[in-house]
Amino acid sequence: MTSDDDTPAGAAIEADGVHRRYAGGFEAVTGISFSVARGELFALLGTNGAGKTSTVELLEGLAAPDRGSVRVLGRDPYRERAAVRPRVGVMLQEGGFPSDLTVTETVRMWAGCTTGARPCGEALELVGLTRRGRVRVEQLSGGERRRLDLALALLGRPEVLFLDEPTTGLDAEGRRDTWRLVRELRESGTTVLLTTHHLEEAEALADRLAIMHQGQIVTSGTIRDVTAERPARIRFELPEGVPAARLPLSLRAAADGPRIDIRTHALQESLHELLRWASESGVELHGLDARSASLEEAFLDIAKAHRETERTAA
Template identity: 40%
Template sequence: MSARTQTTQTSSVTSPATSEAIVVEGFSKSYGSHHVVKRLSFSVHYGEVFALLGPNGAGKTTTVETLEGYRKADEGTLRILGLDPIQNAQILKPRLGVMLQQDGLYPALTAREVLTLFAGYFEQPRDVNELLELVGLTSAQKTRCRRLSGGQKRRLALAVALVGNPEIIFMDEPTAGMDPQARLATWEIIRDLKAHGVTILLTTHYMDEAERLADRIAIIDHGELIKLDTPANITGVQNANIVRFVAPAGLDCTHLASLPSASKAEEVRPGSYLLETREGQEVPQLVVEVTTWLRDQHITLSELRTGHGSLEDLFLRLTGSEVRD
């Protein structure tokens, strides 16, 4: 997969001096008695990479699909480029790129045929050969979609999202199923799109992806916004030093939190523990106390790391560690 930035031909987008590319105000959506999204509000700046994070069932996909015009809001206002996603769909669609989580590609068509088909929907599409090279599918261009690997299908879905030279791109789990090389190359494509002024709203379960790509991150849970800030500010909330370790699940966090140098102890997921130092205390001293306590309890330690709090740490604190359907 080629990640050469010079291959990205998206023209620079000129944005208005005042106003946002995406605006969500008081958005609510329910299915029967189930409230999926509750009074959600946020905005996305022109030329920004904005990450929408949340556990399964948090309302991310419903929000994105409503912005794309596939669902209708029960309450609230949504605007894309100042336009209503449903009422102004005919004007908006040519200006948007969509990379769905479920690719929905035509299984009997080849990769080249799919791109050629979608290119025909736009007045000034990108060159199909250039896109195939950009996403690393030149050698697989004659392969039918049903025979593409999961990662290849994701790369083809990315090419489809780019084919119309969009001003805004929605990416739902853009690198899911990709190998490490393709994932890094996709990151470079996203960075290059941003450099050309394209606005990107992405959802992802990869915390490192959000931290490295996003200008701002919104975390939602149970349909409500619980955090919105830059990656640095979000993780900077946890200004205490951190000790993480892996051991058998179910340890007594009350005892861990009572260690002299500890201010807090949590089992952020089964068998994975996180401790914060007290103000003025040093991490090495807390490490000594933790390992001594584990030894005295005859508990086997399989991994130990130190550092500052991560986005994943905060995400698990805010949304919980249980797995949801």
């Protein structure tokens, strides 16, 4: 994808030492820096009040940072909004559409304000709303409204796409369809910045991510980077009459009756040792489940650690 911007090769979004302060002195964002490469899907995660929305609003050009700088496609999205906005798609948490318009009328209205808009039918087909074109917006389900939000964000064939909780209200099928579409957009070269409370969604889609807490980025990197320091888990149930005490001590098992939960930083070695013991002992391990640490576990561990640090400091 070619353009006339002066963005460094590979960089579509840049935040450098960004601060954002609100009236009354509350600082929602306290000096964060990160970049998103062209064609990358980057997830920005955090607990409520972490500063995600405040950060994304700066990137979308809805406000200027109090300190630091923001660049989207090499330009300041606030001061050079006229140059940036036609190349960016934004899916907000709430679209706020006129409820008495039909789906098709809403898309056509929006297309009239969009440079180089896709045909209405194409936009609706992308998000699976073709058959709902004549339905009034007020009659759509919550999930269908989210699909309409996405259709409007994609009207201008954006180079950079901001997705704020894109699958809220969708059923499992709708969520998977949206994930498929987002992957296709990324593969076609669209840069995507995603905010979501669904950690499974970030784990399924993100090339890289950052986790925010109280206005700061506390960890960032690939999924593997973020989860690498957390232990893997092995779970199973022992047969009746086989006590947990018979397990090898090196596995450091935590037992709750017959249920066993082993945490380990060496999953392959621990699993090999467990299976060898089970084979030699003639023990069948019921419901055996072994997996690396998930993003959800890493997220919860990080949040817990920072809460404990704050309580200690207080």
